[in-house]
Amino acid sequence: MNWSVIIVYAGVILYFLTILTIVFNIVMENRNPVRTLAWVVVVLMVPFLGMIFYIYFGVNYRKSKMFSMKGLGDMKWLQYMSEDQKQRLKKAELLKKEDMKEVRKLMTLLLNNSKALLTRYNKVDVLNNGKETFPAIFTALSKARRYIHLEYYIIEKGELATRLKELLIAKAKAGVEVRCIYDDVGCWSLPKSYIREMRAAGIQIYPFLPVRFHRIADKANYRNHRKIVVIDGETAFVGGLNFADRYLTGVPGIGVWRDTHVRVRGEAVTSLQIVFLIDWYFVRQELLLNKEEYMPYKREDGNVVVQTVASGPDSDWASIQQAYFTLINMARHYVFISTPYFMPGETTLSCLKAAAMGGVDVRILLPHKSDSYLTNWCSRSYVEELLEAGVKVYWYQKGINHSKVIVVDGIVGSVGTANVDMRSFEENFEVNLIVYDRNVAKNLATYFMEDLKDSEEESMHRWKFRTRWQKVQESVARLFAPLL
Structure with missing residues (x-):
């Protein structure tokens, strides 16, 4: 031989x-x-x-612990504070007694699974669509005096990205510290010259988890899907909108881009700051969490209670998935869910069906047209069993519904970056605000009902008579659900 x-x-x-x-x-x-x-x-x-x-x-990097928290040993204070808040929750020292019974379980869960500290002195403003969100962000950025921290999944060449770059360069030249984290896959089309210009002006801008072969990896695991802006430790923004022109002007042939963001002032700003600074440590190995100027815990008179829950391969638990599960499970009257992609996994799906069959008004708003072919058909594959259980499904008709919102019983709402899908639950780095405030929840519910006016409710009769080709596309797409 x-x-x-x-x-x-x-x-x-x-x-x-x-x-x-x-x-x-x-x-x-x-x-x-x-x-x-x-x-x-x-x-x-x-x-x-x-x-x-x-x-x-x-x-599975959550198992292998690739995303290590080594070097963040001084974060033990977060553990101590969360333990203290859990004890105070048991003694009903943090909230009025009439509110405790309904939300205590969720609060305790988030203290356990993600050390999401309760912050009580906040003001939260809901921002609808790009026309409200981007002017608010640019106005806040223009007022920055000490530092600006940005973390975005997508920054895409266009008018919005150009305006962002010019404003950040101007602030950096004026002596403001500017730090920016961008996802290497989400920003694969961003010109290298864009980044060079910002670095030349003194802006610290770096990619999150750089990868090769971007075109192959556009669905790569473990992407930073967060959208965070923190300004001077006083104002922060988080939600579903990226810096790409379509988030403002819509998509030709499809329609408007419907999305939701929030502006926060108060103690919760520091919670979002912690999320950014942990990611900054991962990207740069620079520890800033021990510096007082970045951890102000400034109070606002709004008295809105907020928990900031972050989830990703660096966490021991699928924190946001558990939060969604608990939100649905605690509902007594209604659950309103707005999400662009719906691949919930069997546990969350069973919870939704059980809630509806138990008499809760469960409504899910999905886009009639999507920016992703495979996920769109996979989302549709769940519709029949939802309808059979009594869940009301609506198709947004004016364009792409990209909001990531859950509202329960007019007492609590969730707004952030996580979709109702397994990629957001298990693999991407995400962040959501859980807001315990009747006024904010009422506003979110009102906007949801307004969106339903621009939507079409699905009926079991019509769904049963969809074409065989549609059924085939749904079934084939469903096979890929565990991998999407």
């Missing part, structure tokens, strides 16, 4: 051993069985490419 044959046999044996090792690792991760089986099938049925896809997209 010559050497070439030996090398071929050795290569084949090595390949199959590698495949078996990967399959073994997938099984030993103890994931959801459906997700595990999906990856096993991909690795076994798509030779070589399946192995590459798993290594690139499928490794």
Whole structure:
């Protein structure tokens, strides 16, 4: 036997051993069985490419602790404060007694799963769409005196991005500290010259988790999907809008871009600051959490209670998924959900169906037209079982509904960056504000009902008679749900 044959046999044996090792690792991760089986099938049925896809997209970094918190040992104070707040919650020292029974369980959950501290002295303004959000952000940025911190999934070449760059450069030249984190995949089309100009002006701007082969990796795991602005520790913004022109002007052929952001003043600004500074440490290995100027905890007279919940591969628990589950489960009258993508996983899906069958008014608003073909058809694959359980499903007709909002019983609302899908729950870095305030919840519910006027409610009769081709697309897309 010559050497070439030996090398071929050795290569084949090595390949199959590698495949078996990967399959073994997938099984030993103890994931959801459906997700595990999906990856096993991909690795076994798509030779070589399946192995590459798993290594690139499928490794469970929450288990492997790739995103380590080493170096943040001084964050133990967060643990101590969360433990103290849990004890005070038990003694009803943090809120009025009439509010405690309804929200205590959710508050305690978030203190346990993400150390989401309760902040009581805040003012929260709901910002609808780009026409309200971007002017508010630019106005706040123009007033910055000491520092500006930005963290965005998408900054895309266009008028908005140009205006942002020019304003940040002007503030940096005026002596304001400017730090910016951008997601390397979300901003793959951003010109290198854009970044060079900002760095030349003294702006500290860096990518989050750089990857290669952007066009292949546009659905890569573990992306920073957060959209955070913190200004002088006094004002912050968070929500669904990125810095791309379509978020302001809409999408040709589809319509307006419907989205929701919030402006926050008060103690919760520091909570968002903590999220940014932890990410900054991950990106730059620069610890700023121990500097007083970045941790002001300034109070506002609004008296709005807020918890800032962050979730990602660096957390031990799927914090936002657990928050959504608990919000739905605690509802007694209604649950209103607005999300662009709906791939909830079996646990959240069962919770929604149980709530509706238990008499809760459950309404879900989805876009009639989407910016993502596969996720759109996958979302539609859940509609029939939702309708059968009594959940009301609406299709937004004016354009793309990109809001990530949940409102429960007019007492609590969630606004942030997380969709109702497994990618947001398990793999992306996300952040949401949980707002315990009747006025804010009422405003969110009012805007939701206004959106329903521009929507069409789905009926079981019409849904049953959709075309066979639609059913095929839904079923095929549903097969990919564990991987999306």
